[in-house]
Amino acid sequence: MLAPPTAAAQGGSVLLEADVDGRPVGVGNLVLRPADTAKVSITVRNGTDTVQRVKTVRISGSALALTFFAYDTTVPFDVPPRSAETRSFPLDPSDLGSQATGLLPTTIEVIDVQRETIASVETTGDVKGSLWSVYGAFGLGVLVLTALSWAGALIALARRRLPANRWQRAMRFLPAGIGTGLVAVISLSVLRLVAPSPAAEIPFIAGAAAAAFALGYLTPHQEERRRSSVDADTVRFAR
Structure with a gap:
C-alpha cells in the first residue's frame, strides 16, 4: 500500500486522501473503466498556518516519463489552517479507452490557482482500455x-x-x-x-x-x- 505523500508548506504539511467509488486510493489497484462514471471523493488536511486554496483536482496516468491520460476537474474550495475539507465529484472517463490500457502509475493531485500542486497521492491504475489506445x-x-x-x-x-x-x-x-x-x-x-x-x-x-x-x-x-x-x-x- 502506498502512503499519501505530503506537500511542504509553512508551519507544517498538507495531506491528501482520496477514494474512488468508496475504495481508498493506495489500497490495491485503482480500477478505471471507460464505460463507468466514477465517484471521486478527496479530503485535504491542512496542517499549515496558511489557507490552502484548491482550484483543480487532476487525475493522471503516466509511464516512461510520458503522460497518457489526464483529467482536470474544477473543484474550487478553501481549506483553513489546521483543518480539513472534503469534496466529492463525478468523473466521466468515457474517452479513457482510447488513451491507455493496462497498469499505469496514477496520480491524484490538488492544484491551486497558480497551477501549483498542493498535495498528491499516488497509486497503480488498472485501466480497462483498448489495445489500440x-x-x-x-x-x-x-x-x-x-x-x-x-x-x-x-x-x-x-x-x-x-x-x-x-x-x-x-x-x-x-x-x-x-x-x-x-x-x-x-x-x-x-x-x-x-x-x-x-x-x-x-x-x-x-x-x-x-x-x-x-x-x-x-x-x-x-x-x-x-x-x-x-x-x-x-x-x-x-x-
Missing part, C-alpha cells in the same frame, strides 16, 4: 522499431557488413537492446503483470541494452576471422 499504439510502435533494429543489425552481420571496430559494432546493436527492454516494460504493463516504474524499467532496459551491446562487441568481424584463419594455417605449416 494511444498507450497500446505506442507499445506496438516501439515493437516495430525494435524488430527493424534487430533485423538491420542481423542482416548486416549475415552479409558481413558490420564495422571493423568492435565499439562501432556494439553501438550498432545497442538501439535494438534498448528497444527490447522498452517492449518488455510496456508488455508487462499491458498484460497487467507489472506497472512501469523506475524499479521495473531500469533493470529491463539496462539489462537488454547491455546484452545487445555485448553481443555486438563480441561478434567477430570478417577481417578478424580471416586473420584467425591465417594464423591457424601458419601454425599448422610451422609444425
Whole structure:
C-alpha cells in the first residue's frame, strides 16, 4: 500500500486522501473503466498556518516519463489552517479507452490557482482500455522499431557488413537492446503483470541494452576471422 505523500508548506504539511467509488486510493489497484462514471471523493488536511486554496483536482496516468491520460476537474474550495475539507465529484472517463490500457502509475493531485500542486497521492491504475489506445499504439510502435533494429543489425552481420571496430559494432546493436527492454516494460504493463516504474524499467532496459551491446562487441568481424584463419594455417605449416 502506498502512503499519501505530503506537500511542504509553512508551519507544517498538507495531506491528501482520496477514494474512488468508496475504495481508498493506495489500497490495491485503482480500477478505471471507460464505460463507468466514477465517484471521486478527496479530503485535504491542512496542517499549515496558511489557507490552502484548491482550484483543480487532476487525475493522471503516466509511464516512461510520458503522460497518457489526464483529467482536470474544477473543484474550487478553501481549506483553513489546521483543518480539513472534503469534496466529492463525478468523473466521466468515457474517452479513457482510447488513451491507455493496462497498469499505469496514477496520480491524484490538488492544484491551486497558480497551477501549483498542493498535495498528491499516488497509486497503480488498472485501466480497462483498448489495445489500440494511444498507450497500446505506442507499445506496438516501439515493437516495430525494435524488430527493424534487430533485423538491420542481423542482416548486416549475415552479409558481413558490420564495422571493423568492435565499439562501432556494439553501438550498432545497442538501439535494438534498448528497444527490447522498452517492449518488455510496456508488455508487462499491458498484460497487467507489472506497472512501469523506475524499479521495473531500469533493470529491463539496462539489462537488454547491455546484452545487445555485448553481443555486438563480441561478434567477430570478417577481417578478424580471416586473420584467425591465417594464423591457424601458419601454425599448422610451422609444425
